[in-house]
Amino acid sequence: MDSRWVFVRKGEADDSTRYKARLVIRGFKDVHEYDFTEIYAPVVCLSDVRALLVIANKFDWEVTQMDVDTAFLNGTLNKIVYMKIPDGVKVSEEFRKNKVCKVRKALYGLKVSPKRWYLKFKQVMVQGGFHVFEGQACLFYWRKGHKIVIVMLYVDDILITGNCRDKIRETKRILCGSFKMKILGEPKKFLGIEISRDRDNRILQMKQTKFTNAMLERFELENCAGSEIPMRTNQASKKTIRKRKFESTLDLEKKIPFREAVGALLYCTNCTRPDIAFSVNLLARKSHCYNMEDWLDVEKILKYLSVTKDVGITFYGNDDDLCVFSDASLGTNDELGRSTAGFIVKLFGDPISWGVTKQRIVATSSMEAEYVAMSRAVKEIVYFSYMCRSLIKLDIMPVLYEDNKSAIFAAKAEVVRSLKHIVKLKYHYVRQAVQEGKIKIKWVSTSEQLADIFTKALPKNSFVYFRNIILNYDSNSDQ
Numbered sequence: 013m014d015s016r017w018v019f020v021r022k023g024e025a026d027d028s029t030r031y032k033a034r035l036v037i038r039g040f041k042d043v044h045e046y047d048f049t050e051i052y053a054p055v056v057c058l059s060d061v062r063a064l065l066v067i068a069n070k071f072d073w074e075v076t077q078m079d080v081d082t083a084f085l086n087g088t089l090n091k092i093v094y095m096k097i098p099d100g101v102k103v104s105e106e107f108r109k110n111k112v113c114k115v116r117k118a119l120y121g122l123k124v125s126p127k128r129w130y131l132k133f134k135q136v137m138v139q140g141g142f143h144v145f146e147g148q149a150c151l152f153y154w155r156k157g158h159k160i161v162i163v164m165l166y167v168d169d170i171l172i173t174g175n176c177r178d179k180i181r182e183t184k185r186i187l188c189g190s191f192k193m194k195i196l197g198e199p200k201k202f203l204g205i206e207i208s209r210d211r212d213n214r215i216l217q218m219k220q221t222k223f224t225n226a227m228l229e230r231f232e233l234e235n236c237a238g239s240e241i242p243m244r245t246n247q248a249s250k251k252t253i254r255k256r257k258f259e260s261t262l263d264l265e266k267k268i269p270f271r272e273a274v275g276a277l278l279y280c281t282n283c284t285r286p287d288i289a290f291s292v293n294l295l296a297r298k299s300h301c302y303n304m305e306d307w308l309d310v311e312k313i314l315k316y317l318s319v320t321k322d323v324g325i326t327f328y329g330n331d332d333d334l335c336v337f338s339d340a341s342l343g344t345n346d347e348l349g350r351s352t353a354g355f356i357v358k359l360f361g362d363p364i365s366w367g368v369t370k371q372r373i374v375a376t377s378s379m380e381a382e383y384v385a386m387s388r389a390v391k392e393i394v395y396f397s398y399m400c401r402s403l404i405k406l407d408i409m410p411v412l413y414e415d416n417k418s419a420i421f422a423a424k425a426e427v428v429r430s431l432k433h434i435v436k437l438k439y440h441y442v443r444q445a446v447q448e449g450k451i452k453i454k455w456v457s458t459s460e461q462l463a464d465i466f467t468k469a470l471p472k473n474s475f476v477y478f479r480n481i482i483l484n485y486d487s488n489s490d491q
Contacts, residue, residue, distance in 0.1 A: 354466020
């Protein structure tokens with residue numbers, strides 16, 4: 013295999029620019045045969061990152077961010093790998109033709125490097141007295157009595173929090189002694205997410221203003237006219253579809269960067285913007301067959317973000333509950349009649365997880381679509397309930413809010429004849445969870461069903477109302 017140098021300019025939290033050069037081996041030329049378990053490396057879920065920050069904000073825990081310099085180089089290879097002499101090494105051409113380098117460290121670009129780095133980090137954490145959380149391989153915890161310290165790893169970015177300052181300091185020493193580390197202090201920017209915290213008032217905010225500005229500039233919409241909603245309602249679209257002109261700001265002779273834009277929007281959605289989750293999910297389904305009309309829908313979302321770029325998720329920790337809102341829209345936005353389902357999980361009143369999915373089965377009634385959607389939402393909230401019990405010893409009875417009374421009855425009943433054709437057991441998980449006492453189900457009116465924003469394009473007033481509640485956003489404030 014050969015290698016190449018990669019040069020990047022990396023923006024820092026203080027708006028400075030750092031220039032980096034990295035030697036990367038071209039691992040796609042590796043002739044070794046690997047089992048999937050050899051190259052698979054876990055990363056922590058973004059929902060777990062939000063849950064950790066919500067818990068830290070609620071209980072006023074110290075949060076420290078650390079960064080590993082050239083993380084993959086800490087991993088050791090378990091197979092012999094040879095590489096051509098890199099460019100820049102001053103040797104003769106004759107020497108370069110007849111000699112190769114034996115790779116001793118897990119260089120960036122190798123297929124096995126991420127896994128070897130994770131195993132090395134895990135070994136250091138276990139030796140430091142930490143345990144791996146059963147539900148998340150990249151979450152490590154230490155406990156002694158009522159004292160707890162949690163370490164979360166996302167490739168080379170680390171978050172440390174807990175209520176034991178002595179153990180946090182010891183953990184920093186262990187990591188700094190084992191790897192070349194940067195202690196960044198209170199997190200300001202994590203995975204491209206800007207984080208601001210007011211510990212005195214127990215307020216923490218996550219937003220992606222810089223990422224949004226970069227998106228707008230990349231797709232030539234930095235000076236566009238804004239939009240108050242990310243997507244037109246179905247009714248409005250039908251009225252304007254014939255009058256709509258292809259007035260895109262993009263040069264139409266260029267290739268439409270549809271997939272690139274949807275990918276960037278998906279990352280924004282998964283991090284801090286659940287309010288655009290439905291519209292982005294709908295466009296992501298068209299990645300293989302998009303047209304100019306679809307590109308204009310992408311621009312609609314970007315125009316909405318241009319006027320809400322400073323909007324993000326705010327954590328207050330005002331409540332003490334764990335709840336999930338679940339909803340489904342029967343047979344909409346799909347040529348085969350499959351329903352769109354959505355959910356949002358809130359811990360201590362703050363959003364930590366959300367999702368929009370197109371159901372795999374064709375529901376024959378609204379009750380059936382809602383019932384299937386509830387099973388997906390219950391899986392998510394049961395996991396976070398287990399996390400709270402295991403990590404912070406907080407036993408909270410999860411509550412699922414549903415606006416379809418027939419679906420609630422189906423979840424509580426032993427047998428429902430109208431669901432007898434649903435044979436896959438995973439769709440009946442909600443019923444099992446209710447019977448085992450893992451969750452309670454409560455009815456909520458449609459006007460207060462927060463998950464409604466994940467199932468369809470809403471009128472402006474309804475959209476803004478749900479968005480502000482979900483994000484804990486006060487449109488009258490200066491944030």
